Amino acid sequence: MKSKNLSAISRRKMLQIGAGTSAAAITALYAPSVISSDPITLRYLGTAVSMGDEVQKKLFEDTGLKLKFIAVTTDEVTKRVLTQPNSFDLVDTEYFSLPKLVPSGNILGMDTKRIKEWDNVTSIFTKGVTPSGKKVGLQGTAPSKVMYLEGSTGKKFANDVTQYATLIPTIYNADTLGIRPDLIGRPINSWAELLNPEFKGKAATLNIPSIGIMDAAMVVEAMGEYTYPDKGNMTKDEIDLTMKIFTEAKKAGQFRAFWTDFNESVNLMASGEVVIQSMWSPAITAVKSQGKDCVYQPLKEGYRAWAAGFALPKTTKGKTADAVYEFVNWYLSGWVGAYLNRQGYYSAVLPTAKKYMSEDEWGFWMEGKAAKGDILSPTGAKLASAGEKRDGGSYEDRMGGVACWNATMDENKYMVRKWNEMVAS
Amino acid sequence: MKKQISIFQPKLSWLAIPFAIIFIAYFVVPLILTLIVSFWDYTEYSIIPDFIFGNYFYIFQGCFTLEDGLCLTFKTYISTFFFCFFTWLITLLLGFCVAYFLAFYVNSLPIQITLFLICTIPFWTSNVIRMVSWIPLLGRNGLVNETLISIGIIQEPVEWLLYSSFSVVLALVHLYTLFMIVPIFNSMLRIDKEVIEAAYDSGASQFQIIINVIIPLCKPGIIIGSIFVITVVMGDFLTIGIMGGQQLASIGKIINTEMNYLQLPGAAANSVILLLITIFIIIVMTKFIDIRKEL
The missing domain is CATH 3.40.190.10 (Periplasmic binding protein-like II)
Structure with a gap:
């Protein structure tokens, strides 16, 4: 996938290469035990921002999981979590909604030990600094202030690092x-x-x-x-x-x-x-x-920055919960990260996304370099x-x-x- | 003597049951729940069963002291009444004229039906699309402005065409005139032609016939149409939002914002007040005519 000029490779070709490498990588990383019997469809509640047919198609190719998107507005996501927590298996919501969601007890902490790339999640979320150590403004509901729960069913934010994260970060940007x-x-x-x-x-x-x-x-x-x-x-x-x-x-x-x-x-x-x-x-x-x-x-x-991530509603258990973790791991494994970065958002795990982007793309989107070819x-x-x-x-x-x-x-x-x-x- | 069939005869009253069930389940029960919730307390993430008047006090906070000018609630109702009144007036005039033409100037039934169906064409598409389609027409670089500039009537684009009270009333009239046409047309069709002929023979002018014969006989249609238009516009937030550039206040928008921020008891209290005011308007209107007697 290393090409100096993106336009030299056709898009289709690039997707094929991407599909091949990631499918191989994923089968090697986690045995898809849950999907062997019958395909699981996850009900995914979120805003339209992170929902695309391409993501769904790629997910099915790689893992055999299916998604059913429930696309609503930001405010509506919060309302749904609070009023109908059993109407979805997985929610994609913003960090600033957490002071409303967490005290309700309707979302569970995500077990960071089950997230393969957790240690590679950008330090903006975990420590409130950029990867090179520059301090980020923390006014407002900064993710680093509401990142951890005291326990998996905690209704309070933890002050220190714990095993349970409120949201597994997915997408964020500076507006x-x-x-x-x-x-x-x-x-x-x-x-x-x-x-x-x-x-x-x-x-x-x-x-x-x-x-x-x-x-x-x-x-x-x-x-x-x-x-x-x-x-x-x-x-x-x-x-x-x-x-x-x-x-x-x-x-x-x-x-x-x-x-x-x-x-x-x-x-x-x-x-x-x-x-x-x-x-x-x-x-x-x-x-x-x-x-x-x-x-x-x-x-x-x-x-003015914003950030979103995945949370589990308290009603998701057993096989479905396993599938949610599998989906989240797939999400952070790079293909989606590159897909988000190419739209001008940022992905939470940068090293994996980098593998799926050309040098020119990475230089343009992430390093502020002049593009060498068409972006x-x-x-x-x-x-x-x-x-x-x-x-x-x-x-x-x-x-x-x-x-x-x-x-x-x-x-x-x-x-x-x-x-x-x-x-x- | 003709035998009167009444639905209150025991044998036939069961016919009303299906609709009664729907009416109770989808209207009466939610309404009672709304009333109950309007007295509840709430936090950012939950509603708490209680019996407090706080939500109502909050709505009218500062409304009776006038220290900061008019309060939010009064301002919003004045703005809502404004849209309601002008929409009602224009749809009434338009609706009456269209119905009058259809009923008295078009003599063949097929043409009457055809023209009537043409009136419904705007309803073949969703009301959001009907609204949004005004935007390229009325915008700063829209068709109307470009035309006016090119024929030299104006030099600079006119700003008040879009995102203004004008565009809101225009869109509301466009959306709801049919609600006036239908009941008025219906009333007019039921007017005995001989009554009009009698008035004509007695030397009444056309204007006198309209004022003294047709309007009084169309009252039920006018009232029903008015109720449709007024109730719809009182609760509207979508049209006023989109056509007003979200800069004009409506009570529906306030309820919508409160719902989005999960201030459900507050929204319920506002809804109850809106309902009471709308019912009051309808009671005043029905004072002019006994609809049940006329139907």
Whole structure:
């Protein structure tokens, strides 16, 4: 799989090679005892982000396991875990939902001894530092703060490293503002630009309060209005202040729209209704694939990060639980990691993913190097040409530049109310 | 004398049982549960059986002191009433005109049916698609703006066409006019043509006939159509969300947000209040006419 130029190898060929090596590797690593009798179908609850037909197909080829995706929104995942914990076998959820999920007792700790690659999980999750030792901002619900449970059925987070993890990390990223450089025509380098009157009627943010408030806090800090002790856990006064600034901007007509669905953010940006907004990385890719210039702009104040992982509901037991562990091990074994990295996300176990990516791909996505050939998405769309570099640079630069994480605050109820007030103003 | 068949005759009353079961299981029971839960307490991850008025107090917090201006709940209801009123007014005018044309100007039944079916065409696709299809038309670089600029009526794109109260009302009218047309058309078909002829023979003008004969006889249809439109718009959050760019408040959106954040008792309390207000509106409307007598 070592090729200097990705385009020299056809995509099909590459998948074949990948399939061959991984199938061999997997059979060697773990004997698929559970699947020998009849195929198990795992009910997989999560958001659409991590669900693809290709993943499902590859999984079946490698392990004989099948998945039934239950795709819902981030908030809906939390709701399902709390209200219908027996309606799925495996959940893919975000770390910031854990302060709600763990006290309910509806999810079990995952036994890290059964995870083959556990020791290779990136230190951002386990220690809160990047692989080269750079400290990551820990404001908000940083994964390293909620990584461990006291026991497999614990309802409290452990302060020290234990055998039981709340979530086995799968996918994460550093988010920032998306811009249309062709319509702005000047460099953007601060979160404060979101409320710059220059973009009156051409800015947008998201109407998901728990994420929107974090972006708002980044903006308020960048404007020099206030420095939060912890953006991810504001006091009532801090919430009031943040929302007051945003309410004034909204009343002055700063925002063209708010969005709740990722497709809405794509449409706003692609149509030129909006030139600067809170955005997620696959949305940038989607705008680019429509032939529009769109940049995931690194900003001097840093990124807002998020992370997701797998958890077992308390109702999954026996054979099904074994199959879940087998699936999680397969997920971390590299093929999916490469698949995620190629979309601009990051995979939790970097060394295994590296094996499935070409040197050029790895250099472009992870090391911030200029591409040598065309960089393709997993679906074959061209994302960058030779000579281009990834927005924000290397893994170290991007994850090392994280300022805060998506969060659930103690004053969540008050925050949601204040957010609604802003929308109503 | 014609024998009256009443469903209250013991022999026939069992016919109502299937619907009664559905009605109780899917309407009455959930409604009672909603009412019960609205008095419960809750945390981030659980709801706790209790009997507290806190959820209701929370909704009306600051509403009667006016120290920070109007409270969230009042502001939201004013915004919701605004959309409701204009949607109702426009769908009523449109619906009445369309039904009037169909009932009195189209004489052949096949054409009447054909035209009526044409009115239902928008319902052949999902209402989200019907809404979203306005966006390329009304956007900043949309068809309407481009046309207006190219024929020189405006120099700069008009911003209020999309993500505004205008676009919300437009989409709601588009979605719900049929709900007005159907019952009004139905009422009009039942008007005895001889009554109209009598009015005409007595020298009434067309306008007088509409005001004094047709409208009074169409009242049940108008009221039923109004109930459809008002109840749907009062609880709407999808249309107001998408067409308003999520920047305009509606009570449905608040309930939706609370549900997403698992503040279920809060959402239940808001739903109960919304239900009471909607029922109140309907009671006031039915004061104008006894629907049961007219049907």
